[in-house]
Amino acid sequence: MASTSTDSKRSDTDDAHTIESSSSDFQKPKFKFPPAPRLCKSANNTSCSVSCHSDSSISDGQIVKWKKRNRRKPPKLLPPIGVFWDIENCHVPKNKSASSIVQKIRELFFDGYREAEFIVVCDVKKENVQVIQDLHDAQVNLIHVSSTSKNAADEKLRQSLRRFAETHQAPAAVVLISGDINFAADLSDLRYRKKIHVILVHNANVADALILCANESFLYSNITGNLPVLKAKVPSQYEILISNLPTNYDKSKLKNRLKLLSDNCGGRVVDIDRERGKAILKFSSLDFALRAQRRLKGEDVFGYKIGASNPTT
Structure with a gap:
């Protein structure tokens, strides 16, 4: 009876060792992360990762040359x-x-x-x-x-x-x-x-x-x-001939009417020929003269549709 109990204890001990050895065999080994890759500047000034043991397309000599070329301070550091x-x-x-x-x-x-x-x-x-x-x-x-x-x-x-x-x-x-x-x-x-x-x-x-x-x-x-001298600008004058004005009105009324029509374009009435029904307006620039011509042509002046010629100097 004693030998039987001893054999059973030995068998239990062997089974326990077998379970421990099998569990130790199935344990996963601890994973070691590889070192982080170092960063470098590429040729187009962008960051690229280069492994410590890998063959990089940019050599260390090229990186040193790039740093030497870019030693100038950025504007914010001035x-x-x-x-x-x-x-x-x-x-x-x-x-x-x-x-x-x-x-x-x-x-x-x-x-x-x-x-x-x-x-x-x-x-x-x-x-x-x-x-x-x-x-x-x-x-x-x-x-x-x-x-x-x-x-x-x-x-x-x-x-x-x-x-x-x-x-x-x-x-x-x-x-x-x-x-x-x-x-x-x-x-x-x-x-x-x-x-x-x-x-x-x-x-x-x-x-x-x-x-x-x-x-x-x-x-x-x-x-x-030593600065360059500005050239004096000669003021250019452009004239427009107004025709078909009424001949039975005073010059003052005709002048006021023409001034009202051309005032926003900088026009100035310089002469009125009442007998011939014509007047001359002067402008400081060609743009003003063209604008006034488009506005005055066909405008009503005391019942008469007036005409406006092309600007002349």
């Missing part, structure tokens, strides 16, 4: 520069374009900088219309101040300078186009306290104290002197 122009103090010379002056300022001082501000302060109601149009075409910020207010332009520019210094830090730069001594205190703070590079463009009548506050100073006439 220090900012702001231009502040008192156009009443340094006005646009006669027969010179304001847009060409803006372009010259950008070419001289913007190398190594990115444009953050370009402010021009003036009274747009008193300034030349062509100058205002040139400044708009040059994509600058035009700020209107009333010329009747004392030092209004200077105060607006000083406020803009202080705001620029609060927004941008060194190694930023500012360009002040003015010769007014009132800017001396602000330029001194920008240079010595804010460590901002100060460039002064001044006229001939400037105080030495203002020049000493700037890192660099330039004479305004030297910058504008």
Whole structure:
């Protein structure tokens, strides 16, 4: 009986070892993830994955050459520069374009900088219309101040300078186009306290104290002197001959009627021949003359359908 119980225990033990060995055989091995592929720049500036042991189409030497060619700083990393122009103090010379002056300022001082501000302060109601149009075409910020207010332009520019210094830090730069001594205190703070590079463009009548506050100073006439001279535009006049006017009305009534019909096209009545029933209208451009011709032809003037000739110079 004892041997029988011993044999049964041995058989149970063998069965347990068999189950353990079979369960260990069916256990899945632990999976090891491969290392992440490294990234490189392809020839077309896109990211591509390259395995550490794979044969890449771009060699390491080519990648180094690509990095050397692209060492130039992007525009966002360039220090900012702001231009502040008192156009009443340094006005646009006669027969010179304001847009060409803006372009010259950008070419001289913007190398190594990115444009953050370009402010021009003036009274747009008193300034030349062509100058205002040139400044708009040059994509600058035009700020209107009333010329009747004392030092209004200077105060607006000083406020803009202080705001620029609060927004941008060194190694930023500012360009002040003015010769007014009132800017001396602000330029001194920008240079010595804010460590901002100060460039002064001044006229001939400037105080030495203002020049000493700037890192660099330039004479305004030297910058504008080499700019091309604008050719004087000869105003061209175009005439339209009006025919079939009534002959039994006064000249004043005929003139008022023709002026009413051509006023929105810029027409001007220069002569009326009542006996022949004809008149001459003048226009400043060919487009205005053509528009007026289409409008006047066949128009009723006191019961008469008038005729309009082709524009002539």
